[in-house]
Amino acid sequence: MNKLVNLNYVNFKDNHFITEIPEVAFTGLHNITTMSFEGNGIKTMPAIFKDSDKMYQVTIKSDELTNITESRHSAKSQSKFYYLTLTNTKLRTVPKAISNMPTVTVISLVNGSIETIQSNDFKQLPALANIVMSSNPINSIKTDAFMNLPSLRYLSLDGTQLTTVPEAIANTNVSWVNMNNTKMVCTCSSLAWMKLWPRRLQTTIEGTCINTGKSIMNFVTNIIPTCKVEDIQKTLLQIVK
Numbered sequence: 001m002n003k004l005v006n007l008n009y010v011n012f013k014d015n016h017f018i019t020e021i022p023e024v025a026f027t028g029l030h031n032i033t034t035m036s037f038e039g040n041g042i043k044t045m046p047a048i049f050k051d052s053d054k055m056y057q058v059t060i061k062s063d064e065l066t067n068i069t070e071s072r073h074s075a076k077s078q079s080k081f082y083y084l085t086l087t088n089t090k091l092r093t094v095p096k097a098i099s100n101m102p103t104v105t106v107i108s109l110v111n112g113s114i115e116t117i118q119s120n121d122f123k124q125l126p127a128l129a130n131i132v133m134s135s136n137p138i139n140s141i142k143t144d145a146f147m148n149l150p151s152l153r154y155l156s157l158d159g160t161q162l163t164t165v166p167e168a169i170a171n172t173n174v175s176w177v178n179m180n181n182t183k184m185v186c187t188c189s190s191l192a193w194m195k196l197w198p199r200r201l202q203t204t205i206e207g208t209c210i211n212t213g214k215s216i217m218n219f220v221t222n223i224i225p226t227c228k229v230e231d232i233q234k235t236l237l238q239i240v241k
Contacts, residue, residue: 008032014039037061055105057083068095087111094121108132117141127151135159141166164190179207186212186219188227195224
């Protein structure tokens with residue numbers, strides 16, 4: 001492949017015998033803009049950013065991916081890397097390498113095995129506007145998980161195991177949150193923080209409260225304003241503990 005100096009699109013599909021791609025495979029290929037890996041046996045994302053400085057989009061679907069190489073070839077040298085899609089992989093955590101992608105605008109980690117979103121999973125990503133983490137068994141999100149993401153506007157957590165709207169969104173400028181297909185329980189004690197949230201009526205949260213049978217936005221708009229101060233204090237005490 002090294003002689004294909006004008007190559008701009010790479011697609012590896014249904015090569016089940018491929019478990020890894022040598023680091024030298026993409027040496028000298030400076031014009032690659034798009035890479036797609038689907039249905040292979042790849043366990044570690046190749047060093048795709050080694051020589052290319054024009055990478056625009058990377059998609060990995062239905063592969064055995066468990067890790068993304070963090071240190072050797074980060075995306076920090078990329079000025080136009082906008083889209084990262086990892087679907088049907090075996091990732092159990094948000095890869096640390098993602099924080100080496102400062103220009104990325106859309107990150108899609110769908111149908112994986114991620115259970116928790118940690119404090120430093122998304123950091124130093126000033127351009128990140130969309131995070132899609134649908135159909136992961138996510139059951140907890142750290143309160144500061146989305147801090148310092150000034151461009152974040154869209155967050156999809158549908159099909160996860162969350163049972164309440166994550167307070168982490170209070171630290172963002174997000175305008176749309178997808179929480180469909182979750183077992184959302186809406187109570188004053190669990191959502192009391194929203195009463196003091198300036199963007200409460202500026203952010204659309206899609207989904208249904210299983211305990212009321214009504215939309216989350218119905219609870220946010222009509223019930224949150226009636227929540228008592230004691231509920232807010234109780235929530236704050238739980239956070240302190």
